[in-house]
Amino acid sequence: MREARIPTEELMGSGHLACQGCGATIAMRFALKALGRETILVIPACCWAVIDGTFPHSAVDIPIFHTAFETAAVTASGVKAGLEMRGDFETTVVAWAGDGGTFDIGLQALSGTAERNDDIIYVCYDNEAYMNTGIQRSSSTPVGSWTTTTPVTNYKKRPKKNMVDIMAAHAIPYIATASVAYPEDLIRKFKKAKAIKGTKYIQVLAPCPTGWKLSPELSIWAARKAVTSKVYPMLEITENGNKLTVWKDFEPTSFKEYIKPQGRFRHLKENEIEEIAKGVESSWQRLLAREKMLASIPGLDT
Amino acid sequence: MSKQIKFESYREMPIRPMTLDNMLWNETGSWRNVKPVYDNKVSPCILGCPAGENIQHYIQLVIDKKYKEAWETIIESNPMPAATGRVCSHPCMGKCTRGDYDEAVNINAIESALGDMGLDNPGWMRESEKAKKKKVAVIGSGPAGLSAAFYLARGGYSVTLYESEKALGGVLRWGIPEYRLPNCVLDRVIESILNSGPISVKAETVVGKDIKLKELEDSFDAVFIGVGLMESRKLGIPNEDCEGVESGLEYLKRVNSGDNLDSSKKTVVIGGGNTAMDVARSALRKGSDVTVVYRRTQAEMPAIASEIEEAEKEGVNFRFLAAPKEIVAEGGKLSKVIFQEMELGEPDESGRRRPVPLEGKTFTMEVGRLFTAIGEKADLDGFVPEIDTEWDLIKVSGEFGETNSKNIFAGGDIVTGAASVVEAVAAGRKAAEKIIRIFIGEADPPKQEETEFGIENINVDYFTKSNRTLKPRISVEEAKNGFEEIFRGFDEQLLQKEVDRCFSCGVCNYCDNCWVYCPDAAIVRKDDRYEIDYDYCKGCLVCVEECPRSALSIEEEGK
Numbered sequence: 001m002r003e004a005r006i007p008t009e010e011l012m013g014s015g016h017l018a019c020q021g022c023g024a025t026i027a028m029r030f031a032l033k034a035l036g037r038e039t040i041l042v043i044p045a046c047c048w049a050v051i052d053g054t055f056p057h058s059a060v061d062i063p064i065f066h067t068a069f070e071t072a073a074v075t076a077s078g079v080k081a082g083l084e085m086r087g088d089f090e091t092t093v094v095a096w097a098g099d100g101g102t103f104d105i106g107l108q109a110l111s112g113t114a115e116r117n118d119d120i121i122y123v124c125y126d127n128e129a130y131m132n133t134g135i136q137r138s139s140s141t142p143v144g145s146w147t148t149t150t151p152v153t154n155y156k157k158r159p160k161k162n163m164v165d166i167m168a169a170h171a172i173p174y175i176a177t178a179s180v181a182y183p184e185d186l187i188r189k190f191k192k193a194k195a196i197k198g199t200k201y202i203q204v205l206a207p208c209p210t211g212w213k214l215s216p217e218l219s220i221w222a223a224r225k226a227v228t229s230k231v232y233p234m235l236e237i238t239e240n241g242n243k244l245t246v247w248k249d250f251e252p253t254s255f256k257e258y259i260k261p262q263g264r265f266r267h268l269k270e271n272e273i274e275e276i277a278k279g280v281e282s283s284w285q286r287l288l289a290r291e292k293m294l295a296s297i298p299g300l301d302t
Numbered sequence: 303m304s305k306q307i308k309f310e311s312y313r314e315m316p317i318r319p320m321t322l323d324n325m326l327w328n329e330t331g332s333w334r335n336v337k338p339v340y341d342n343k344v345s346p347c348i349l350g351c352p353a354g355e356n357i358q359h360y361i362q363l364v365i366d367k368k369y370k371e372a373w374e375t376i377i378e379s380n381p382m383p384a385a386t387g388r389v390c391s392h393p394c395m396g397k398c399t400r401g402d403y404d405e406a407v408n409i410n411a412i413e414s415a416l417g418d419m420g421l422d423n424p425g426w427m428r429e430s431e432k433a434k435k436k437k438v439a440v441i442g443s444g445p446a447g448l449s450a451a452f453y454l455a456r457g458g459y460s461v462t463l464y465e466s467e468k469a470l471g472g473v474l475r476w477g478i479p480e481y482r483l484p485n486c487v488l489d490r491v492i493e494s495i496l497n498s499g500p501i502s503v504k505a506e507t508v509v510g511k512d513i514k515l516k517e518l519e520d521s522f523d524a525v526f527i528g529v530g531l532m533e534s535r536k537l538g539i540p541n542e543d544c545e546g547v548e549s550g551l552e553y554l555k556r557v558n559s560g561d562n563l564d565s566s567k568k569t570v571v572i573g574g575g576n577t578a579m580d581v582a583r584s585a586l587r588k589g590s591d592v593t594v595v596y597r598r599t600q601a602e603m604p605a606i607a608s609e610i611e612e613a614e615k616e617g618v619n620f621r622f623l624a625a626p627k628e629i630v631a632e633g634g635k636l637s638k639v640i641f642q643e644m645e646l647g648e649p650d651e652s653g654r655r656r657p658v659p660l661e662g663k664t665f666t667m668e669v670g671r672l673f674t675a676i677g678e679k680a681d682l683d684g685f686v687p688e689i690d691t692e693w694d695l696i697k698v699s700g701e702f703g704e705t706n707s708k709n710i711f712a713g714g715d716i717v718t719g720a721a722s723v724v725e726a727v728a729a730g731r732k733a734a735e736k737i738i739r740i741f742i743g744e745a746d747p748p749k750q751e752e753t754e755f756g757i758e759n760i761n762v763d764y765f766t767k768s769n770r771t772l773k774p775r776i777s778v779e780e781a782k783n784g785f786e787e788i789f790r791g792f793d794e795q796l797l798q799k800e801v802d803r804c805f806s807c808g809v810c811n812y813c814d815n816c817w818v819y820c821p822d823a824a825i826v827r828k829d830d831r832y833e834i835d836y837d838y839c840k841g842c843l844v845c846v847e848e849c850p851r852s853a854l855s856i857e858e859e860g861k
Contacts, residue, residue, distance in 0.1 A: 001829055002366070005814045014823050014838035015325035020333070021842035025821040053328070058321040183818050209842075217843035220819050224763060251766075 006183050007033040016059035018051040021216025023206030026180040027125045034190035039092045042076040045069040046098035047132040070105045072097040073113035076120040092194050095122045099140035100130040103161050114170035117198045127208035135211040144276045145264045152267035168241045173198040175237035179205040181224035205232045213263020225258040230284040242300045244291045255280050334841030334859055341855035343753045343808025350397030353380045353728040357394055357409055361804040362811050373420045380727050381452040382491045384421050385474055387414020388483050390724045391606050399807050402757040405770040407803050415792040421490045430499030431458035436523040436741050441509050444472020445723045446528030446714030448495050449730030455499025457738050463501055466508045472530055476555040479584050480785040510684020524737045527712040528730055531678035541629035546636030550581035550675035557584045567670020570595055572626055574603035578675035582618045586782060593619040597644050597657040616782040639669045680716055695719055702736035703729055755807050764850040771800040810853040816845035
């Protein structure tokens with residue numbers, strides 16, 4: 001056997017209640033491998049509130065604090081404050097919420113936590129809809145997508161909310177996007193976040209085969225193609241929002257290839273696909289332009 | 303599940319609900335309707351190698367820097383990687399899946415690097431098995447004979463190796479010029495084989511003349527014939543026997559023995575195979591102006607493509623679609639050759655287009671020396687009528703070289719007609735293994751299953767395109783002025799660079815992907831393998847999809 005590519009410690013065990021091919025469980029598995037045992041999770045209403053298991057059992061070998069939908073960030077702030085009051089400055093507190101609990105319902109609490117720069121890692125595992133409650137649209141749902149509340153006759157017409165920009169506007173010390181298809185990169189980002197004091201925001205693309213109407217074995221494939229088709233850029237924002245780093249070292253693939261096996265996009269006609277693909281490209285170009293622009297301002301990244 | 307906590311009073315109870323146990327009671331394996339299974343295939347390179355070298359395996363061992371184990375893996379099926387790594391036509395590389403992605407892995411160069419390491423580390427060769435009573439005669443010390451002798455001796459059987467020439471090696475010594483396979487390398491290869499077990503050599507002994515086949519049959523428990531093809535085919539045109547016309551093979555033999563030859567004349571080589579290339583390039587090195595005349599076009603030439611390319615670079619001229627019609631001799635000496643121009647007709651049984659003479663179109667060339675290299679034939683004098691023959695070759699009945707005579711086996715070119723070194727090595731080993739199985743009364747092993755494997759079985763997302771690493775070489779200018787070896791072996795850095803390109807088709811190489819991506823943490827990483835915990839595997843098949851090399855297969859549940 002060769003040396004293991006990622007840490008071998010398993011803090012997320014088998015027997016959990018996730019669907020076949022669930023991206024959110026893969027995200028959790030990698031994240032806990034990066035963060036280690038000295039970690040407390042705060043989980044609001046989301047898939048993971050269910051995946052974890054039935055009381056009094058838990059698939060995760062570290063403490064989880066289950067909380068209300070809108071309160072993940074602020075509860076994590078409270079847990080951190082409580083630990084510090086007891087003299088524990090070491091334990092990492094992680095708010096672990098879905099995109100509904102981040103982009104929509106938990107946004108206010110998250111904004112408050114970020115503004116105070118409370119010392120937590122906020123993780124949004126992004127599966128692009130309210131999957132747990134039955135695939136309703138969230139403001140993270142991408143344009144063109146079907147959900148049960150955006151049926152094919154009236155599919156989602158508005159683009160995905162740019163949550164990363166919202167977080168960047170809070171000037172917090174670390175923001176990153178990650179994908180479950182790139183474990184080494186994801187683990188590196190979590191380790192980096194753990195070492196930084198303040199509010200850290202990591203948004204992990206976690207495909208949902210059930211909600212995306214995708215064959216479960218293609219879960220990682222989709223998480224990879226989302227990145228290589230520029231739909232889901234891998235980026236890091238550091239220096240309190242002043243430095244943007246976009247990962248560009250990949251072989252680009254087409255948007256059409258990415259959406260093809262996903263039933264949630266099956267209703268789209270050729271011209272609609274082209275239109276959306278153009279939007280993907282312009283977002284990408286805007287991102288690159290911003291990266292360049294920020295880098296060109298002297299003294300900004302210090 | 304059964305854990306109970308007793309509290310003496312409500313004050314001892316936690317203020318919040320607390321987790322008591324993990325979720326392992328919930329055996330989610332029951333959700334599954336299909337299941338992944340580890341299922342290694344046979345890599346195409348291995349199927350492409352006539353000797354069946356476990357190429358995939360030794361490349362992976364090289365990645366782990368287990369050079370001795372890698373070398374041992376080759377030696378299981380080929381005792382002379384230092385030689386084949388230099389001269390093999392490498393059909394394995396034609397099958398390499400990477401060829402359909404960017405460029406085939408340079409297996410040939412990897413083999414020769416390992417072969418050279420083996421020569422540099424004589425201690426790597428394990429001792430032969432405990433000496434047995436049975437003994438075997440091996441006739442011919444070319445690749446087939448050496449290979450047969452090696453595997454017999456390794457098994458503890460004493461071998462007597464008969465060779466008509468003074469020096470061993472057969473076609474490796476006399477048929478391949480030093481710039482491809484230096485004598486000093488060949489000598490070490492032969493030495494390593496002779497040292498591997500109880501082999502005694504009877505050189506300058508011609509079976510049929512100095513000793514009869516019948517005598518060998520009586521005094522040995524088995525005989526292996528691997529004499530190759532020693533005679534050049536004749537052109538069958540007038541004046542072929544005049545001075546200045548010579549068989550290419552004879553010429554190569556003289557060059558390889560160090561004869562100093564007069565080369566000031568215009569030289570023409572007839573033929574399009576490897577011998578023709580070897581003759582042409584040797585004559586060029588001796589200072590001749592050389593033209594190869596071939597009756598078809600370059601596309602139909604049987605020579606290894608890179609050999610043709612090198613010949614062209616060095617300045618060998620080619621004249622295609624022409625065949626010698628008549629040799630004009632003056633005073634018993636060659637002066638001119640009249641050539642018939644040809645065109646390509648319908649494909650023949652070999653699939654190549656047949657050359658057809660163009661009526662009335664001939665040309666004449668002033669020629670100082672003419673070498674024939676249109677193929678070789680067998681000298682069967684020592685073996686008939688005892689051994690059955692067919693098409694002037696020895697007839698064998700099975701894949702292990704069984705002849706009509708019970709204890710006599712044959713292999714290599716004498717059975718197949720002109721083929722390759724590696725095929726001769728394979729034939730020698732197969733016959734040796736068969737002889738051993740007969741001695742100990744063991745059944746033949748089952749045939750290796752052939753699985754279809756192509757680029758569609760590779761998850762190319764996990765690879766990036768790269769060019770094949772080439773062997774370092776001396777310049778064409780340096781090369782054509784002498785017989786120095788042209789291509790040099792890989793150093794460790796180049797070797798590591800090239801082995802890294804191997805897809806490891808169909809065979810798990812512990813890349814961790816299945817274990818890394820399992821959403822159910824149901825794959826267990828053991829010391830020497832992965833295991834799927836079917837109590838928890840939900841059958842999502844992410845592991846199968848993400849395996850870069852199709853080392854997992856799918857089984858349906860309930861079947």
